[in-house]
Amino acid sequence: xxxxxxxxxxxxxxxxxxxxxxxxxxxxxxxxxxxxxxxxxxxxxxxxxxxxxxxxxxxxxxxxxxxxxxxxxxxxxxxxxxxxxxxxxxxxxxxxxxxxxxxxxxxxxxxxxxxxxxxxxxxxxxxxxxxxxxxxxxxxxxxxxxxxxxxxxxxxxxxxxxxxxxxxxxxxxxxxxxxxxxxxxxxxxxxxxxxxxxxxxxxxxxxxxxxxxxxxxxxxxxxxxxxxxxxxxxxxxxxxxxxxxxxxxxxxxxxxxxxxxxxxxxxxxxxxxxxxxxxxxxxxxxxxxxxxxxxxxxxxxxxxxxxxxxxxxxxxxxxxxxxxxxxxxxxxxxxxxxxxxxxxxxxxxxxxxxxxxxx
Amino acid sequence: xxxxxxxxxxxxxxxxxxxxxxxxxxxxxxxxxxxxxxxxxxxxxxxxxxxxxxxxxxxxxxxxxxxxxxxxxxxxxxxxxxxxxxxxxxxxxxxxxxxxxxxxxxxxxxxxxxxxxxxxxxxxxxxxxxxxxxxxxxxxxxxxxxxxxxxxxxxxxxxxxxxxxxxxxxxxxxxxxxxxxxxxxxxxxxxxxxxxxxxxxxxxxxxxxxxxxxxxxxxxxxxxxxxxxxxxxxxxxxxxxxxxxxxxxxxxxxxxxxxxxxxxxxxxxxxxxxxxxxxxxxxxxx
Numbered sequence: 001x002x003x004x005x006x007x008x009x010x011x012x013x014x015x016x017x018x019x020x021x022x023x024x025x026x027x028x029x030x031x032x033x034x035x036x037x038x039x040x041x042x043x044x045x046x047x048x049x050x051x052x053x054x055x056x057x058x059x060x061x062x063x064x065x066x067x068x069x070x071x072x073x074x075x076x077x078x079x080x081x082x083x084x085x086x087x088x089x090x091x092x093x094x095x096x097x098x099x100x101x102x103x104x105x106x107x108x109x110x111x112x113x114x115x116x117x118x119x120x121x122x123x124x125x126x127x128x129x130x131x132x133x134x135x136x137x138x139x140x141x142x143x144x145x146x147x148x149x150x151x152x153x154x155x156x157x158x159x160x161x162x163x164x165x166x167x168x169x170x171x172x173x174x175x176x177x178x179x180x181x182x183x184x185x186x187x188x189x190x191x192x193x194x195x196x197x198x199x200x201x202x203x204x205x206x207x208x209x210x211x212x213x214x215x216x217x218x219x220x221x222x223x224x225x226x227x228x229x230x231x232x233x234x235x236x237x238x239x240x241x242x243x244x245x246x247x248x249x250x251x252x253x254x255x256x257x258x259x260x261x262x263x264x265x266x267x268x269x270x271x272x273x274x275x276x277x278x279x280x281x282x283x284x285x286x287x288x289x290x291x292x293x294x295x296x297x298x299x300x301x302x303x304x305x306x307x308x309x310x311x312x313x314x315x316x317x318x319x320x321x322x323x324x325x326x327x328x329x330x331x332x333x334x335x336x337x338x339x340x341x342x343x344x345x346x347x348x349x350x351x352x353x354x355x356x357x358x359x
Numbered sequence: 360x361x362x363x364x365x366x367x368x369x370x371x372x373x374x375x376x377x378x379x380x381x382x383x384x385x386x387x388x389x390x391x392x393x394x395x396x397x398x399x400x401x402x403x404x405x406x407x408x409x410x411x412x413x414x415x416x417x418x419x420x421x422x423x424x425x426x427x428x429x430x431x432x433x434x435x436x437x438x439x440x441x442x443x444x445x446x447x448x449x450x451x452x453x454x455x456x457x458x459x460x461x462x463x464x465x466x467x468x469x470x471x472x473x474x475x476x477x478x479x480x481x482x483x484x485x486x487x488x489x490x491x492x493x494x495x496x497x498x499x500x501x502x503x504x505x506x507x508x509x510x511x512x513x514x515x516x517x518x519x520x521x522x523x524x525x526x527x528x529x530x531x532x533x534x535x536x537x538x539x540x541x542x543x544x545x546x547x548x549x550x551x552x553x554x555x556x557x558x559x560x561x562x563x564x565x566x567x568x569x570x571x572x573x574x575x576x577x578x579x580x581x582x583x584x585x586x587x588x589x590x591x592x593x594x595x596x597x598x599x600x601x602x603x604x605x606x607x608x609x610x611x612x613x614x615x616x617x618x619x620x621x622x623x624x625x626x627x628x629x630x631x632x633x634x635x636x637x638x639x640x641x642x643x644x645x
Contacts, residue, residue: 094452
């Protein structure tokens with residue numbers, strides 16, 4: 001997305017004064033709403049009952065005005081584990097953002113190049129999710145049914161219908177809620193007396209009699225450890241001159257316009273206990289700073305695509321705080337009766353929160 | 360193993376495997392404007408979406424997004440007298456039960472075929488000549504597939520086009536019908552699900568040339584009585600009369616589908632009209 005120096009200046013200056021373009025403060029998230037299988041009657045009129053009935057679990061992350069709309073499906077099946085990890089289940093992630101179209105793809109390039117860029121973007125999100133979220137998403141040991149023979153494979157498919165900035169955060173949210181809403185039927189393995197001979201005697205082929213599936217859906221449980229699934233908080237680092245020196249500061253949950261202005265971005269995955277599970281820095285796209293600095297006659301707007309070293313710990317700390325707020329936000333969204341969010345005084349996104357929706 | 364299975368009980372009382380009567384269509388819900396439209400020139404970088412619809416027929420769920428009419432990107436696609444209609448059918452990795460393969464919409468033959476069928480069916484109804492040198496893009500995303508993907512896609516595309524305000528001659532409604540002989544009795548059923556489609560197409564595939572099984576997806580413009588699409592791939596011993604019988608049933612199914620779709624459009628229209636008059640139900644999002 002192209003942005004003019006004047007717009008960038010406006011965005012950075014207003015963020016510096018803790019009042020962003022949509023009225024949020026710097027460390028405030030947008031009011032995401034979730035619909036999962038268990039509660040598909042969330043507040044918004046546009047929230048269709050989105051439970052994907054053919055999947056084991058599903059969720060939809062949605063913002064008022066539908067600037068962000070993400071579906072996530074979790075499908076589970078039984079597979080043979082890989083030989084080097086016989087005691088662990090498998091979680092596979094795929095991200096599809098084809099319907100969202102060119103998010104920040106250059107319009108003028110031809111169709112082939114656009115498609116390639118889209119694929120690259122998708123694989124970036126996938127690999128980041130795989131590194132930041134998947135290793136801590138579930139308890140892998142608990143997905144084993146019969147060591148070396150049967151484990152659960154959870155296929156997490158995320159479809160980005162629309163996204164206005166912070167794709168990774170929203171995808172992680174969708175994944176967490178999808179996993180939490182997943183129900184796995186209770187399956188137990190039949191231990192035979194000849195099992196100790198190894199499965200060479202069974203001829204490799206799995207006979208139908210070595211699994212007992214509990215058909216009762218009421219006894220199905222979410223995968224253990226899904227409650228501990230981390231969320232990702234992306235901080236965009238903006239820089240602006242203040243009092244003769246360059247000041248770096250960060251904002252959470254940036255919109256696309258703000259993302260473009262960021263000099264670099266840091267993705268931090270934080271689990272519900274406040275533990276940091278991973279940090280990843282993305283070199284910011286950055287804006288053409290020379291043009292802007294010439295225009296305003298000051299140095300220091302969106303200067304480099306790097307950040308000062310001592311800033312990283314500060315950023316990670318900030319992310320921890322922001323993540324705590326995000327967990328609260330998502331939980332209060334889940335239990336609509338909970339009035340925790342209102343008690344916090346400032347509330348989250350008080351301008352956005354009072355957005356009117358016309359039915 | 361002498362116990363009766365659920366399907367056996369159902370077939371004893373002449374119900375189908377999912378408990379429907381032969382002339383009943385699946386539970387169908389339509390939602391216009393499932394993704395609120397964005398203008399092409401808005402600040403959002405998302406690709407413009409003029410209209411959208413979410414249609415579920417039974418367990419099959421399809422989301423359709425219409426973009427346009429807008430500028431044709433490439434000169435070679437431009438038509439001097441009418442609009443170009445581009446149809447893309449996509450599947451999601453979680454849509455088919457079991458199979459995890461993601462079909463690429465540009466290379467997968469079944470998807471190309473279906474998008475082509477969809478395009479011909481829709482261009483029969485859209486007044487394309489009103490928008491020369493422009494392009495209308497219809498993207499269909501299959502969210503859950505339990506048979507009848509094409510029919511659901513056609514219905515969703517019609518509703519999304521209506522949501523986008525693109526002039527149509529008539530609503531294109533699609534429904535399928537099938538026929539098989541179970542226990543010596545011929546049975547004609549409407550709106551087949553995945554299991555029934557397998558029963559209706561699998562048996563004729565094995566070289567049984569005289570079998571009477573048939574699966575027939577049909578798209579019609581019900582208010583004009585036109586059939587815009589009928590696809591039959593099995594050999595019929597009964598000849599044209601047998602085909603006609605099944606087609607009649609399918610067209611009745613289309614009529615039922617149209618009533619549901621028209622109700623959804625009216626509901627949406629009433630909402631939009633109220634909003635225009637300033638009497639909309641305003642909800643405070645908290």
